[in-house]
Amino acid sequence: MSANPKNMVKVFERPASLTDAKFTYCPGCHHGLLTRIIGNVLDELDIADRTVGIAPVGCSVFAYLWYKADSQQVPHGRACAVATGIKRARPELIVFSYQGDGDFASIGTAESIHAANRGENITVIFVNNQIYGMTGGEMAPTTLVDQKTTTTPLGRDPKVAGYPIRFSEMIATLDTPIYVTRQALFDTKHIMDTTKAIKKAFQNQVDGKGYSLVEVLSTCPTNWRMSPVQSNKHVGETVTKVFPLGDLVDRG
Amino acid sequence: MGERLLLRGNEVIAEAAIRAGCQCYFAYPITPQAELLEHMANNMPRLGRTFIQAESELAAISMVYGAAGAGVRTMTSSSxxxxxxxxxxxxxLAGANLPCVIVNVVRGGPGLGNIAPSQCDYFxxxxxGGxxxxxxxxxxxxxxxxAGELTMLAFELADQYRIPVMILADGLLGQMMEPVELPDPIDPASLPAKEWATTGAKGRAPNIIxxxxxxxxxxxxxxxxxxxKYRTITKNEVRYEQTDTDDADIVIAAYGTIGRICKSVVRMARAEGIKVGLFRPITLWPFPTEPLKALSERVDTILSVEMSAGQMWEDVRLAVAERAKTPFYGETGGIVPTPRSILNEVKKHVR
Incomplete structure (x- = not known):
């Protein structure tokens, strides 16, 4: 029996807050999934028309194309400073930055820490895939020990490059942040957990509570030289041992 | 006009910015512009406006980017x-067509240099610079x-052309106190809305900076x-001042603090019977190339004087070409040329 579209129930659709622009992300990468989750949260909280998103430099440089919301594309690493400027200029706006590990935890270290410490009432989405995807797979501050990248061809040697930096734990030492959490997307349960965390991080801002950070462990099948399935397994079995999941701060 | 105040240059720039409707100010402390930052710290919060001491200059200018993109008048300052x-x-900011004001109270360089007045950042x-x-x-x-007048103007030009505007002062101007009369404050709410700004995409397509x-x-x-846009600005916004150039044999070209000192030099020289004039660019970009070119048709010599090794001098030579002699006198390292030393230079070029 052929299905009549008129009798079908719609169980899945594009979030209303997302445009129909095609993602520039590689197959199997979690950026697209995460963008969907944010779109859904903007829908649920009905805030897209007063939201300003911040597109960083890196794989998500085109993030300003995905949302039916205002955006600012900003210099590498400066997203939290720009977010500060927008939010202070217009506190009624909902401001979120979307940053990779190079952007947030390397070149933007100072901006990331000080915006958190000032308690800027913003939402930060920090995508940790342990590699520089856009530029071709170089070492990130979060790259695992022994992980091969184009700039650690023999694997990351902690004697040369130090250990992977747990940036969210650093932020969690500060007294000001309201919510700091690390989540992942490698299976359905964790996708649901991430969705809840992102909703909470936006709700905190809507409620005027202050700074929220959601770190999301993400995959980079292209530069990890793994299939999407292997990549998810790698996050679940290996990456989460170095970057444990869960809430680090919850003062909400 | 507002009341008459006795203020330092740094404070006047800050106060003028407030009166121009600057709603967000972000900066990092550095000598010799600290009074500017402090005036803003003392006054912006009580007006319900934003003052943030940023973690770095990089952060401060990025905050300016965000606030400018959100459509408010915003400023940073440094040295x-x-x-x-x-x-x-x-x-x-330039690439994104964002209006803002940046103040440079120039000190001696290169590197850490020193905290004495200089004009070494003209280039x-x-x-x-980026x-x-x-x-x-x-x-x-x-x-x-x-400094007060040009700060008010800077905010107007920034909004009119959607361009960052720089106030190029120096340590002497920043520290010096003079009586000033500042205009009445502009209410930021009275300024025209910026349709391009990221203010929330309610009822319209998203704005992207x-x-x-x-x-x-x-x-x-x-x-x-x-x-x-730059051609339009060059056509419309060139500003300069000429003093006693009509009958001059030799004209000094100088800007900023040195431009002021050279006014005294003109008086001293005229008292000695030397026909000296002064050409003082007020807009350093756009440089007053055409007026200077016209002047070079009828004077023998245009002497550039700067607190640098000769930076504006290049623009003077481009404008004058070979129509007049273009000698240079400058001091570096934070040394301020005295009127007497400039007059001695003038005399070297008078027949």
């Missing part, structure tokens, strides 16, 4: 080494009252549009 750090953000300010083909409007006040275009043809168009 030479700090302005070098801001160049990343300045290039992005950086007028030729594009990456890419861009310009700033650069204003060079020579007195404390003029960016300086990014992967397609070479697209980026060429962005550059063409910037250049067209």
């Amino acid at each position: 030479s080494p700090g302005i070098s750090l801001k160049q990343e953000g300045i290039s992005y 950086q300010a007028t030729k594009g 990456h890419g083909d861009y310009r700033l409007i650069v204003l060079g006040p020579s007195t404390v009252p003029e 960016l300086s990014f275009e992967m397609d070479p043809e697209g980026l060429k168009q962005i550059n063409d549009d910037l250049q067209a």
Whole structure:
């Protein structure tokens, strides 16, 4: 029996807050999934028309194309400073930055820490895939020990490059942040957990509570030289041992 | 007009910014502009406006980017080494067509240099200190009252042309106290709305602030549009002052603090019967090339005087070409030339 579209129930659709622009992300990468989750949260909280998103430099440089919301594309690493400027200029706006590990935890270290410490009432989405995807797979501050990248061809040697930096734990030492959490997307349960965390991080801002950070462990099948399935397994079995999941701060 | 106040140059720039409707100010402390930061710290919060002492100059200029993109009048200030750090953000602001005001209270360089007055950042300010083909409007006040006037003007020009405007002062101007009369404050709410700003996409298509275009043809168009804007500004906004140039045999070209000192030199020289005039650029970009060119048709010598090794001098020579002699006198390291030493230079070039 052929299905009549008129009798079908719609169980899945594009979030209303997302445009129909095609993602520039590689197959199997979690950026697209995460963008969907944010779109859904903007829908649920009905805030897209007063939201300003911040597109960083890196794989998500085109993030300003995905949302039916205002955006600012900003210099590498400066997203939290720009977010500060927008939010202070217009506190009624909902401001979120979307940053990779190079952007947030390397070149933007100072901006990331000080915006958190000032308690800027913003939402930060920090995508940790342990590699520089856009530029071709170089070492990130979060790259695992022994992980091969184009700039650690023999694997990351902690004697040369130090250990992977747990940036969210650093932020969690500060007294000001309201919510700091690390989540992942490698299976359905964790996708649901991430969705809840992102909703909470936006709700905190809507409620005027202050700074929220959601770190999301993400995959980079292209530069990890793994299939999407292997990549998810790698996050679940290996990456989460170095970057444990869960809430680090919850003062909400 | 408002009340008459006795203020330092740094404080006048800050107070003028407040009166121009500056709603967000972000900066990092550095000598010799600390009084500017402190005046803002003392006054912005009580007006319900934003003052943030940023973690760095990079952060401060990026905060300016965010606030400018959100459509409010915004400013940062620093001195030479700090302005070098801001160049990343300045290039992005220029590329994204964002209006803002940047104050450089110039000190001696290069490197850490010293905290004495200097004009050694002229190249950086007028030729594009950051990456890419861009310009700033650069204003060079020579007195404390003029610093106030040009700061008010800077906010107007920034909004009119959607361009970052730089006030190029120096440590002497920043520290000197003079009586000033500032205009009444502008209510920021009375300023026209900026339709392009990221204020929330309610009932309209999203506004996007960016300086990014992967397609070479697209980026060429962005550059063409910037250049067209710069031509319009060059046509409309050149400002300069001439003193006693009508019958002059020799004209001094000088801006900022040195421009003011050279007014005394003109008086001293005239008292000795030497026919000296002064040409003082007020807009350093756009440089008053055409008026200076016209002047060079009828004087023998145009002597550039600067607190640098000869930076504005290059623009003077470009304007004058071979129509007049173009000698240079300058001091570096934070040494301020005295009227007497400048007069001695003038005499070397008088027949």
